[in-house]
Amino acid sequence: SPRAAPPTAPPGPAAEPPTPEYAGVGWDTMDSSFRAVVKAFTGLPPKLTHRQEVQRLYRSALRLSFSWYINRDLWLEKAEEIRAEFDKNKALDPKSGRTKRLMDEAYAKLEHYAHPDRYIAPYMPGGTLFMRNPPPPLEIVFPNGIPEGVNKRVVNIDFSDVPPEQGRHGMHVLVDSASKSYTIRSEDDPM
Numbered sequence: 001s002p003r004a005a006p007p008t009a010p011p012g013p014a015a016e017p018p019t020p021e022y023a024g025v026g027w028d029t030m031d032s033s034f035r036a037v038v039k040a041f042t043g044l045p046p047k048l049t050h051r052q053e054v055q056r057l058y059r060s061a062l063r064l065s066f067s068w069y070i071n072r073d074l075w076l077e078k079a080e081e082i083r084a085e086f087d088k089n090k091a092l093d094p095k096s097g098r099t100k101r102l103m104d105e106a107y108a109k110l111e112h113y114a115h116p117d118r119y120i121a122p123y124m125p126g127g128t129l130f131m132r133n134p135p136p137p138l139e140i141v142f143p144n145g146i147p148e149g150v151n152k153r154v155v156n157i158d159f160s161d162v163p164p165e166q167g168r169h170g171m172h173v174l175v176d177s178a179s180k181s182y183t184i185r186s187e188d189d190p191m
Contacts, residue, residue, distance in 0.1 A: 061110065138150065
């Protein structure tokens, strides 16, 4: 039996060439309205300045070192070493080749030393105390009415206060247990 011809793009204006962020999406066979929707939801994040990139790299290095050095005194020594390494190259031109090489080496070093089970604060998603023995609602604890003097504070997953205008429930929290991270969004935010 003869093989079927591969699908072709629909007639009309030529499709834009696929870029890496759209790889595997079937870009050539999408109509223009669907392409616009895909672009809106899969757009690249804004380009960071060199300063922002270095700051994020520094914070990532500190967080990673804390996963390996749980003892605070040992970690503070390591943090000073990391700071000294960053300060040593502070005066370099951001556009120089040496700066780009150092940044690439730093990212490679972060990837090499990535901890298989990074440190998580116990009360955060992935931590040992996360959602362990959550307090029951006050209406169940006090079925005949909540007495005076009882703390009625409502908190989100990260222990930030829930504003009174938001009601008695915290914000919607999306927990990704695989990456041990969470996202808080308010009820009026679209998904």
